Amino acid sequence: MSTESYNSTTFNCQRFKCSGRGLILPFGIEACMSIQLRAVLYFVFLLYLFLGIAIIADIFMSAIETITSRKQKIRYPDPGEKDKYLTVEVRVWNDTVANLTLMALGSSSPEILLSIIEIVGNRFEAGELGPGTIVGSAAYNLLMISAICIASINAPETRRIKLYNVFLVTSFFGFFAYIWLFIVLSVISKDVVELWEAVLTFLMFPLVVILAYLAEKNCFASKKIEMAEEEKLIITPPETDAAGVPRSFHKDELLQFLRDLGQSSNLSIEDKAQLFAAKLSENMHRSRMQYRIQGARMLTGGKSLFVNLPDKLQEIYQRAVKPQPFDTTFSTDHKAGGRKSTLTRNDIDEDPQMAILEFASSSYAVLEREQRVTVEVVRHGFTKSVVHFRLDTIDGTATAGEDYIKLSEEFVMESGQQEKKITIHVIDDNQWEPDETFFVKLSLPESEENHAKVGSKTVALVTIINDDEPGYIHFEEPINLVKESVGKAEIKVARVNGADGRVSVHYRTKDIEAVATRDYEPADSELVFEHGEISKIIAIPIMNDLDTEKDETFAVELYNPTGGATIGKHGRTVVTIINDDNYITMANKMASLVQVDIDKLSVTKTTWGQQFKDAMTVNGGDLETAKFLHYVGHTFSFFWKILFAFVPPTSIAGGWLTFFVSLLFIAILTAVVGDVAAIFGCLVGLKDSITAISFVALGTSLPDTFASMIAAKNSKTADDAIGNVTGSNSVNVFLGLGLPWLVAAVYWESKNLPFTVKAGDLSFSVLVFSCSCIIGMILLTLRRFLGVFGKAELGGPTIPKYACSAFFVFLWICYLTLSGLQAYGHIYWAT
Numbered sequence: 001m002s003t004e005s006y007n008s009t010t011f012n013c014q015r016f017k018c019s020g021r022g023l024i025l026p027f028g029i030e031a032c033m034s035i036q037l038r039a040v041l042y043f044v045f046l047l048y049l050f051l052g053i054a055i056i057a058d059i060f061m062s063a064i065e066t067i068t069s070r071k072q073k074i075r076y077p078d079p080g081e082k083d084k085y086l087t088v089e090v091r092v093w094n095d096t097v098a099n100l101t102l103m104a105l106g107s108s109s110p111e112i113l114l115s116i117i118e119i120v121g122n123r124f125e126a127g128e129l130g131p132g133t134i135v136g137s138a139a140y141n142l143l144m145i146s147a148i149c150i151a152s153i154n155a156p157e158t159r160r161i162k163l164y165n166v167f168l169v170t171s172f173f174g175f176f177a178y179i180w181l182f183i184v185l186s187v188i189s190k191d192v193v194e195l196w197e198a199v200l201t202f203l204m205f206p207l208v209v210i211l212a213y214l215a216e217k218n219c220f221a222s223k224k225i226e227m228a229e230e231e232k233l234i235i236t237p238p239e240t241d242a243a244g245v246p247r248s249f250h251k252d253e254l255l256q257f258l259r260d261l262g263q264s265s266n267l268s269i270e271d272k273a274q275l276f277a278a279k280l281s282e283n284m285h286r287s288r289m290q291y292r293i294q295g296a297r298m299l300t301g302g303k304s305l306f307v308n309l310p311d312k313l314q315e316i317y318q319r320a321v322k323p324q325p326f327d328t329t330f331s332t333d334h335k336a337g338g339r340k341s342t343l344t345r346n347d348i349d350e351d352p353q354m355a356i357l358e359f360a361s362s363s364y365a366v367l368e369r370e371q372r373v374t375v376e377v378v379r380h381g382f383t384k385s386v387v388h389f390r391l392d393t394i395d396g397t398a399t400a401g402e403d404y405i406k407l408s409e410e411f412v413m414e415s416g417q418q419e420k421k422i423t424i425h426v427i428d429d430n431q432w433e434p435d436e437t438f439f440v441k442l443s444l445p446e447s448e449e450n451h452a453k454v455g456s457k458t459v460a461l462v463t464i465i466n467d468d469e470p471g472y473i474h475f476e477e478p479i480n481l482v483k484e485s486v487g488k489a490e491i492k493v494a495r496v497n498g499a500d501g502r503v504s505v506h507y508r509t510k511d512i513e514a515v516a517t518r519d520y521e522p523a524d525s526e527l528v529f530e531h532g533e534i535s536k537i538i539a540i541p542i543m544n545d546l547d548t549e550k551d552e553t554f555a556v557e558l559y560n561p562t563g564g565a566t567i568g569k570h571g572r573t574v575v576t577i578i579n580d581d582n583y584i585t586m587a588n589k590m591a592s593l594v595q596v597d598i599d600k601l602s603v604t605k606t607t608w609g610q611q612f613k614d615a616m617t618v619n620g621g622d623l624e625t626a627k628f629l630h631y632v633g634h635t636f637s638f639f640w641k642i643l644f645a646f647v648p649p650t651s652i653a654g655g656w657l658t659f660f661v662s663l664l665f666i667a668i669l670t671a672v673v674g675d676v677a678a679i680f681g682c683l684v685g686l687k688d689s690i691t692a693i694s695f696v697a698l699g700t701s702l703p704d705t706f707a708s709m710i711a712a713k714n715s716k717t718a719d720d721a722i723g724n725v726t727g728s729n730s731v732n733v734f735l736g737l738g739l740p741w742l743v744a745a746v747y748w749e750s751k752n753l754p755f756t757v758k759a760g761d762l763s764f765s766v767l768v769f770s771c772s773c774i775i776g777m778i779l780l781t782l783r784r785f786l787g788v789f790g791k792a793e794l795g796g797p798t799i800p801k802y803a804c805s806a807f808f809v810f811l812w813i814c815y816l817t818l819s820g821l822q823a824y825g826h827i828y829w830a831t
Contacts, residue, residue, distance in 0.1 A: 132692025303620020
């Protein structure tokens with residue numbers, strides 16, 4: 001009986017398929033499992049390992065960011081004062097060098113280590129998994145990431161590569177690296193990598209870095225190097241707080257933000273600090289490494305590197321704080337019939353061949369009796385083209401057909417024309433009604449998207465002022481806050497629901513805590529509104545006694561209206577004089593809160609305790625802004641987060657200890673991934689070359705996908721989104737294959753034997769990718785120089801944008817399909 005049982009067990013365990021494929025795996029317990037169950041378990045385990053690699057890569061990239069962001073102090077001559085010097089901090093690492101060395105190593109470390117571990121584990125014999133993953137990742141990075149980034153930009157916005165010289169160098173080597181790989185394996189020494197070939201392959205890595213650095217410094221062009229950043233650095237050294245710690249902003253920026261936000265809002269100082277921190281975060285310069293870290297944390301529910309606002313503040317931020325392409329200001333007094341705005345351009349990188357259309361003003365007012373209002377559309381940028389645009393009216397409180405004549409029409413702005421005035425008819429019904437509003441929307445036909453786009457003012461508000469009554473007169477705000485040093489408190493008085501005839505109203509000041517003649521000059525006078533006039537300003541001089549005082553208030557009242565006018569809902573306003581010392585104290589407190597919010601975005605971890613706290617909490621402890629997906633990602637990644645919290649924090653040894661310890665963890669996980677991928681491919685009948693270019697390449701590149709997508713949406717240029725893809729692809733070959741080839745070639749040279757690397761599937765895959773690379777790079781070049789694509793690598797008009805994105809996806813599918821057909825003998829490839 002026992003013999004039969006033994007024989008049965010032996011028979012079942014003979015089905016232990018793929019038991020010899022891994023260095024570490026499989027486990028003996030798998031022996032009698034079904035192949036289907038093992039395949040499912042290995043697939044799930046592979047996904048979980050990719051999640052772990054993403055988390056430890058986050059820590060690895062944080063170490064790299066800490067290392068490359070190190071600064072040193074430099075003394076510059078003070079341009080303002082002779083014989084004086086300014087001490088400023090500048091980054092030690094050049095961005096291009098950092099991107100092509102540590103950054104490329106960080107983003108491609110799994111692929112590189114997989115190739116190294118595979119060769120060493122195979123007793124210095126070449127395998128298919130490592131090289132295949134490198135080629136597969138290159139194809140995914142160039143084709144799929146480019147497709148995603150192109151489509152992720154809202155039309156008709158665009159992103160162009162700024163450091164184009166660097167991009168050309170890395171693009172050349174990103175293509176040449178794989179051509180070189182093909183030449184080595186199939187042309188020079190077929191199926192053999194000689195020692196000099198391995199040495200040359202590895203030495204091309206520092207060559208790429210040096211040439212890219214020289215290209216960034218314009219050493220290959222006669223163009224003068226821009227010194228704006230250095231000059232800005234010298235003229236505006238960073239401010240420090242009371243403890244001497246540098247701030248990430250200037251206090252003048254904070255004070256201007258408070259003025260722009262408005263003092264009448266019922267926000268706490270903490271809320272205002274969060275809003276200002278969000279504004280700073282959006283304008284903050286970010287490296288490719290930070291986008292890579294953010295991409296990994298999106299997958300795992302980790303702490304964001306961007307300020308996430310609660311819903312109640314998000315609406316205020318979008319409406320009143322979020323930077324706009326154009327800034328507009330309105331004159332204080334305005335007449336019926338329209339309000340003009342002063343347009344300023346704020347660091348806009350626009351296409352010189354692109355026309356920008358928008359309304360001259362975002363709001364207009366018209367007396368009902370005038371029966372027409374004129375809105376004005378202006379053109380900026382390129383003016384030597386004919387541009388078609390549409391205007392459509394939208395009901396507000398005013399109704400088309402009853403209060404105004406509906407407009408839905410296309411107009412033409414001729415070549416050289418910079419403005420176009422359009423008249424909208426208003427219906428005068430001789431009945432009293434409250435002031436009513438409607439909207440006018442500006443849009444472009446799809447045919448115009450390739451050479452024109454709309455600016456920020458695409459919707460204009462039109463107010464129809466009822467002039468059948470003299471109207472109501474009241475203060476615009478019931479509360480006004482002014483600093484003691486303001487000079488004059490300007491208080492707005494509005495005339496609403498009628499503007500017929502000449503009316504007047506008296507006003508006077510009344511003490512509350514503030515005392516007339518000591519804190520402010522008293523007033524008792526009259527405001528006169530001419531026929532059709534709807535706004536006035538009362539100016540009250542404020543006394544600055546330079547004494548430390550608490551905040552004081554006084555009131556301004558309206559009384560005795562004439563001409564049939566009536567006092568409106570705000571017949572009294574309270575003016576609070578804020579003591580400058582208190583104002584400065586409040587600003588300092590807010591500055592400290594802002595700096596705390598900004599410091600939270602730092603990738604540098606100071607203690608193990610902080611690391612464990614971040615690892616154990618969703619969204620880094622920011623539960624108020626945590627979403628459902630944050631909890632899902634945190635749940636799946638909890639084990640990895642706790643495990644990797646034992647890695648030394650980046651504050652130790654300038655980040656280098658974190659760098660090496662996390663690299664060790666990545667090497668261990670990569671070794672396991674190699675085993676799991678090989679066994680999984682064996683169980684489902686996939687060759688290693690196909691497993692490598694599909695599952696493994698996709699898994700290792702997923703964080704880079706999110707990183708590029710975030711960079712495309714948040715960066716002003718395309719450099720961090722796709723500009724580094726080509727550099728990373730070249731580093732994968734020169735370092736990821738050059739280093740293991742060099743080690744293996746030396747080993748076999750010492751034994752007087754050749755280092756054999758079968759070209760086979762790899763050479764065909766490389767050839768297909770190279771062809772796809774040429775086509776993809778041609779398309780990116782065309783996108784940069786053709787107006788139909790918006791003259792930019794990313795974004796642009798809707799239809800061309802999605803067409804290009806779909807074409808890149810098509811190229812990637814063709815690459816996988818052709819490589820698979822060749823691997824299984826459906827395409828003959830003589831090697």
